[in-house]
Amino acid sequence: MKRFPHLAQLPEPTLLSTPDFSSLYTSVKAELLSALETIAPDDVDAVSETLDNNAEILTKFTQAFGIILQNHYRRWNESAKQMFAMYASEDDMVDMIVSDMGLERLTxxxxxxxxxxPVEAVMESNEQLLTRYYLSMFALSSTGTRNGYRFHALTPGAAPEIDIESPDDNTVVVTYTFSDSDFAGQAKDARFVNGGAGTGIVNGYLLAHEGDGTPSDELLSGTLAYLKSDSVAQETDTLNLYKATITKWTLDATVYIPNGPDIDVIQNAADLAAAKYGSEQHRLEGEIDRSMIDHILLKATNGSGIRVVINSPAESIQCDHTGAPYLDSINIKVETE
Incomplete structure (x- = not known):
């Protein structure tokens, strides 16, 4: 599973599409006239003629109702989408969805x-939590699979210590002991690959939330110890865990716009869009695509952008499973032409 559903969404179901205004307005008029056929048949022709005149107050009320109904459709559809992990974006809905797999948002x-x-706690993002949610199916067993290793590396402490005792011939007592991990929430991403056919060697790479993503020695050793614990490890695997290689990059670009739009507003939007893109790609196997940078910066201008000149990065960056790109600084200029 290279791309999880919440990161590569399917097109929205047609059932959740919002009718266009013309269709809704036609439907509202038809429903109104149909109701009049029953309660006031003598008024049908007059009302129908009135509705054909955009200057009439009844027509304006009917059009307003169509707009209100269209907005309701949008809210209903958005609420329905929140029920699916692929589309969920509200924090409380994501929390509810992942609870089905016994997961909680990490601090x-x-x-x-x-x-x-007061200082608010910094919580795990929806994207990270949903990634663990999709990985959680691999936690039903111990490690061994790539995604099984990945889930346990991102969720230290999820697997309990299991003790089985038989005090007498007719009784079996199974005890599950869950312990808090000092490293919960510190790992941002992890990847595991076969170290060689028939060797039993598994090489893992860990990315941290803190700083540029380089994990501390304590996080690396603590995660490795957990992965090697009796309730998690595969007896036949020889596991190695390494720090991710960080590729730092700088975004230096100029966005050209025509005279008119507020430069400060576009500057702020461009900076935010760049930071968001850098954060999203700060993961193992992350990719910094120059064409995507061009796209997000033009999109940040809300349609007013003319062109983008990217000075840095000079070329696109593609990291493999051992490394992640890290946006070190942003220098975006907005100029008119």
């Missing part, structure tokens, strides 16, 4: 409600 940095002003 990346503890908050301090007693501070002034």
């Amino acid at each position: 990346l940095e503890e908050g301090d409600p007693t501070a002034f002003p």
Whole structure:
């Protein structure tokens, strides 16, 4: 599973499409006239003629109702989409969906409600949580599969210690002991590959949330110890875990727009779009595509952009399973022409 459903969404089902205004307005008029056929048949022709005149107040009310109905369709469809992990974007809905697999959102940095002003906790993102959700099916067994290793590396402490005792011939007692991990929420991504056919060697690479993604020695050793624990490890595997190789890159670009749009607004939007793209690609096997940079910066202009000149990166960056790109700095200029 190279791309998870929430990162490569299918087209929305046609059932969740929003009718266009013309269709809705035609439907509303038809429903209104149909109702009049029953309750006031003598008024049908007059009302029908009125609705053909856009200057009539009844026509404006009917058009307004069509717009209201269209907005309701959008809200209903958006609410329905939140029921699916592929489309869910609301934090509480994501929390509810992942709870089906016994997962909870991890705390990346503890908050301090007693501070002034209060410091809110930094929580795991929806994207990261949903990635663990799709990986969680591989936690039904121990490690061994690539995604099984990946799930356990991202969710240390998820597998309990299991003790089985038989105090007498007719009784078996199974005890599951869950322990909190000091490293929960610290790993951002992990990849595992076969170290050689028939060798039993598995090589893993770990990316951290903190800083540029280079994991600390403590995180690396703690994660490896957990993966090698009796309740997780494969007896036949020899596991190695390495720090991800970080490829730092700088975004230096100029966005050209015509006279008119607010430069400060577009500057802020471009900076935010660039930071978001850098964060999304800060993962193992991440890719920095110059054509995508061009696309997101033009999109940030809300249609007013003329062209983008990218000075850095000089060429696209493609990391393999051992490394991740890290956006080190952003220097975007917005100029008119």
